[in-house]
Amino acid sequence: MPSTDIRILVVDDMSTMRRIIKTILNQLGYSNIDEAENGKQALAKLKKERFDFVITDWNMPEMDGLELVKAIRADEELKTLPVLMVTAEAKKENVMEALKAGVNNYIVKPFTPEILKEKMEKIFR
Amino acid sequence: MKELESIIKELIENVRELEQVIEGIKKPVSESSQLLPETTRNIEDVMLFLEQTSHSIMNLLEIINKNSEIIKKDVEFLLSLNPISKVKQKLESIKEKNNENINILLELYTHMSFHDLAGQQLKLVLQVLEKLKNSLLDIIVSQVTAGRDLKEEEVSGIKGKVSELLSKERVDQKDVDKLLEEFGL
Numbered sequence: 001m002p003s004t005d006i007r008i009l010v011v012d013d014m015s016t017m018r019r020i021i022k023t024i025l026n027q028l029g030y031s032n033i034d035e036a037e038n039g040k041q042a043l044a045k046l047k048k049e050r051f052d053f054v055i056t057d058w059n060m061p062e063m064d065g066l067e068l069v070k071a072i073r074a075d076e077e078l079k080t081l082p083v084l085m086v087t088a089e090a091k092k093e094n095v096m097e098a099l100k101a102g103v104n105n106y107i108v109k110p111f112t113p114e115i116l117k118e119k120m121e122k123i124f125r
Numbered sequence: 126m127k128e129l130e131s132i133i134k135e136l137i138e139n140v141r142e143l144e145q146v147i148e149g150i151k152k153p154v155s156e157s158s159q160l161l162p163e164t165t166r167n168i169e170d171v172m173l174f175l176e177q178t179s180h181s182i183m184n185l186l187e188i189i190n191k192n193s194e195i196i197k198k199d200v201e202f203l204l205s206l207n208p209i210s211k212v213k214q215k216l217e218s219i220k221e222k223n224n225e226n227i228n229i230l231l232e233l234y235t236h237m238s239f240h241d242l243a244g245q246q247l248k249l250v251l252q253v254l255e256k257l258k259n260s261l262l263d264i265i266v267s268q269v270t271a272g273r274d275l276k277e278e279e280v281s282g283i284k285g286k287v288s289e290l291l292s293k294e295r296v297d298q299k300d301v302d303k304l305l306e307e308f309g310l
Contacts, residue, residue: 012241014176014240014241014244015176015180016176016179016180016183016237016238016240016241017238017240017241019180019183020183020234020235020237020238023183023187023231023234024231024234024235027231059245059248088241088242088245109238109241109242110235110236110238110239110242111235111238112232112235113231113235
């Protein structure tokens, strides 16, 4: 598992979902967490502050998760930032599209704390 | 004279046809202009209610979780005092059950993502309603403009008016009549 000191950005337009992810992360020992409501807001935060990991939803207004990942991968400063996509989009082509855009891993909602832990371990090993 | 009679007959026929067109348009415009915004508002209310309730449930879950954490610490303290075997056994059992509860609470917490999943489905319904509104708009406009030699600007003007009407929170018959009057109906 990555160090519990890492700074995590949780991106989701649903406040309940941000809260769920934050609580699970807290249970896993992570407390340095910030939030953004959409890709646009997330990108602005990422350019201003340092983060070690991004957990993002796919369907969001203004800028969706896929666009956010593409923007991160296109940015010289951010391109190596690990990104985990947590979404309700469970079709094979969705997963392929996200992987093509550059996500490091993919979780389908609803998910358990064990799944999040397992995916984080895979990303940071 | 016969020619005049035929012209008048034809005119009356046209007026009757036009009346049918007016009646045909009045009802769907009037009904849809109330139903579509109302349904959209109802769905938005459901989404808001779901969000508020989810947060309330999560607040309660957090309180229970905090209490469980306190119980955990207290039990650990009591166990550190080396109690007699029977008490120790009971404390170990409380500790185990309490841990079980903490895990269940976390599981419950993750199930709250139903709000997000339901919200996404409701958003799809809202999108369908918007498409329905646009289809209805096309039908009404094509019915109004059928057989009339209208310029492109006039057609888009009619479209704008009908769209405005369909987006309004509530319209009464007067609004519909006013609109039809503007179309020359």
